[in-house]
Amino acid sequence: MTHCVTISSGLGCEATMGPYPCDITIPACTVSLFTDNNTAAGHISMMVRILCLITTTKQNHISKARHVAATWAKRCTKYIFVSSESDPSLPSIHFDIPEGRDHLWSKTKAAFKYAYDHYPKDIDWFMKADDDTYVILENLRLFLLTQRADDPIYVGCRFKREVKNGYMSGGAGYVLSRGALTAFVERALPNSSLCSADDTVNEDVEMGKCLENVGVRIQSSIDSAGRHRYAAYYFS
Template sequence: MKGSSSSWFFYLGFLVGACSIYFFLCQVWFERSYPTLSETQEKATAVSERPTSWRKEGAALTNPLHSPHEDADSRVADALYQKVRVLCWVMTGPYNLQSRARHVRATWSRHCNVVVFMSSEEDTDFPTVGLGTKEGRDQLYWKTIRAFHYVYEHHASEADWFLKADDDTYVVVDNLRWILSNHTPEEPIYFGKRFKPFTKQGYMSGGAGYVLSKEALKRFVEGFQTKVCSHTTPVEDLALGQCLEKMGVLAGDSRDTLHRETFHPFVPEHHLTSKFSKSFWYWSYCYYPIIEASLFTYFSFLS
């Protein structure tokens, strides 16, 4: 009886010791494998402050070289950067330059060939183009009209595609180029998150961003020059879609090969965790069937 009790204590001690060693090694491995919060913050700051190849040309920032992701094989992206030239213009405002726009400038816009920040007021230091409008949602279409006219007059020869995004939008520009590489800038076409009401072919959501081919940009500007288009409503995305439809610009299909959307109009957590109620307006607005799946499975996720 005494012997069996000793054996029991021996095995118990062995088990406790083994578990202690295991948890100790796990703790050491964890500390070595994962950076601390301060290390993560320091790295994020270093990335945002990392010097780029931006060239300031007037109110525009141009980038002749592709900015690859760290530790990534960027050969395909580098080739597409030269072949599919994208100008990104970002709608912002004087009060959002430091809280929003500077983060766009430091992150995803590095992958655009040309970046122009559009505001109601000019800021030569940031820099921004002053469009001479007021601030407010009722000014969105005026800002959009004037911004596309500015881009057409000053930068039409510097890009093949012209992306409009807000200062709270995040765009994976390399994925955008992948989609656009199947088309030519001579096509009268534009892409985005396609909604279906109010127009025959639908229109692209402003919140998700949208991109016009060079021919589509040309026709948009001509629409106002010929009085075919006008400022009909402050609802920017719908008004732009109605104008482009009148000018014969096709609303393109930007879904991936599995028919999943690539442009997304809501914040990531809504798309990742929310199940939209069937009574939610989004169901009736979407041009294509909604596929509810994790965005982490979307290798072609775009915005």
């Protein structure tokens, strides 16, 4: 079962909870990026630098993570698998955090703190995804090219519940700008009244609360035709 981040055309999830179509059709403009020796995609990749933080477990290194590493992760500017076990072949970094959904919030906080400490200047955008997410990086970069990385913004598949302004689905993946990452690490994480220290909270909901509390705004990913670029959907 896999989540899908389309960053392309199709319906999505900025309305109600439930199953969403996962349209991974590549628009004609994107096809040209692939067919022209990747020259356009390569140029944009230098302008829109993305660090992909991919959460996984040691049990999934072979069954899931290595396939992510062999496909879409290669198109990230840099990528790191966040796991409970180091694996140079992926590569993954080890955090001393127990496995399981109840500890996903701790793992996510640690991953973004690691990104803040190690990539303060050479990355513009920081994407959190799971090992069952699929992302079309070329389309993501085309969208982010229109945004300012130093603005505190956050992009993804928006669910309108539990948080005043909504939150982004963790399963579909979400992106923090450099400005959002700075606000999250410097202002939200040190203050438990702004950002929960409880391991067992829902990771994506709590991220939405933390970012809202420090003024990070949600940037709509809906295109000019009203279509959703992100979708949270399982397919097999």
